[in-house]
Amino acid sequence: MFLVELFVQGLIQGSVYALIAVGLTLVYGLLRILHVAHAGLFTLGGYAGVLVTNATGSVAVALVFAALSVGAVGMAVYRFCYEPILRRPPYVALIASIGLFIAMEELFRIVFGPFGLTYDIVPLQGSVVIGGMYLRSAELVTMALAAVLIGGLGLLAGRTRIGLAWRATVSVPEMAESFGIDIVKVRYLNFFIGSALAGVAGVMVSVLNNLVEPTMGSVASYKALAIIVLGGLGNVRGTLVAALTLGVIEAYGTIYLAGFLDRDAIAFAVLIVILMVRPQGLFGRSA
């Protein structure tokens, strides 16, 4: 029973990782940029969640607002940070992204203060007992949102014309363009969707912790990178599986490996082992 509970806890954490990492892998797939500042957008979602919920009393409104506003900011990040340097070597964008992430953290601190923000009335605090297992409503909602949103993304990519254009652009951008696909639009769409998912993750984490701090994204900034490498860079399905797997491994690791391995180190230990066996990542195509 206890082992099952640990497994469920792992899935909850894994759902959060998935919501964050999917956006990151989308950006990598399209532009080959390691978008570290994505974690800053996740934090922005947290702030949007607390501020809008406190103002309106509705976490649902906050979720929608966070998805739209963080999505829009994500498009702005593409337009003003990445687009001007697309033709430079990849490390230029990486350095710009790290710089942007640090600037965002400090901006949050200056604007919202170093102590972090909390909810006036924390939403989704009821708990449900399922087979002797206490699950908070917020945890259930986190898992449900991850499933619905990422599932929806899969449908969008697989079953619609937009999705077709998107996949075409990812595979062979020049060919897609010659077929009349507006690849700039695809990039904006890509940043909007990825950032909106991170914004939703930010709201859910702020509810789970009842705390948004300027540095909330610091773990996400590097752990999500480990996850997308595990999932095979640019591979959404692989990223999803890697995120959930890592969540579960961490849950067991926190209890059984705590003496010698930090929870945040587990991701990288797994990463090293997997890359030794499969250099292309768990689900990456071998080059």
Added chain:
Amino acid sequence: MAAIDAEPVQGGATQGDRDMRSHALIALAVTAAMAAAGPVTAAEPIRIGFNVPLTGFAAADGASAKNGAELAVEQINAAGGVGGRMLELVSYDDQASPKEVVPIANKLIEQDKVTAAISGSYSAPTRAAASIFQSAKVPYISAYAIHPDITRAGDYVFRTSFMGEVQGRAGAKLVGDILKKKRVVMITLQNDFGKSLADGFKEAAGTFGVEVVAEYEYSIKDRQFGPIVTRVKADAPEVIYASGYFFTAGPLVSQLRAAGIDVPVIGQEGYDSQKFIEIAGAASEGVIITTSLDRDSKDPEARDFIAAFEKKAGYPADMVAASGHTAVKVLAAALGAAGSTDPQAIRDAIAKSHVKASTGTISFNGLGEVEKDVQVQIVRDGRWHHFAVIDDRKLLAAPTN
């Protein structure tokens, strides 16, 4: 200067001579005035160095520490300063990082020429800075960093807060002797703070008949404790001893309560902030901590500090603020007692301190470790309140070497 001024004057010798003379007179007067002001040059402020995390993950504690230290400086200056000289706090942001603090410590010593310095920061940077201040023979006081090696840097380094081990032992007494609980699960923060608390707790646990059933560790970046909470529930302890800061303990305590675990949670000074209560909400009720600030103190120093701090900072006082305030008060008292800015004299005066401050009556042992009571506080109706005091000198004795 008079000669240069006289040069353009072409209008004859007499004019020039007169100008020369008057300039010389002015120069003489200025020199005389400056000489007369000699003793008053002492009115130049006494500079106190202050390394404090104002950005990065510890920025919240840094802000409180700085507010507390500034409040003490303002209070001392409003009362006429020290020996007629004002105090000036020279602070730099160390981001709670040992890498950042090294150039800061050198700058404070060589460029700012501070008379003494205070750490308003965490253990890692304070340890790094302590040896630099020690080798420059600049007195250095750690306001709330807890690592044992800090004062071992040498005889110019002091600590006005409890070592982690000492507070851990007080925690064991609180659990076994005051609350009469036996089976404890420990949830330990994996850093200097958590580890030294855990060491002290385990060291004294046997003395009070406390049995440590299990110990789990977490990282300072964790806010989600699902797996640990699940495990603790299965362990069914009588009490939980969890180390952490308000930003980890707030989520931890609310997740423990949400999982239906209702045994007492014992924390330490890292919880000591109104922010903990804000984060954990109703789950914070009944949480008990060992700390150094008594919110219900009858002591005028503590009462005055609590009121003045909230007025200055706009939020209720916390342990870190009180610690910053205490360190400045102790240093100022020593500066007064030394009667000079001679480092040796100041060091000796700090060593002989007997100062009433917001965190109690401060004196030091031979190693520069504080000797004061441990305050036990509990959350009731959304505020920290008095629960008990631990004044067992033998239990609380810090190492002397």
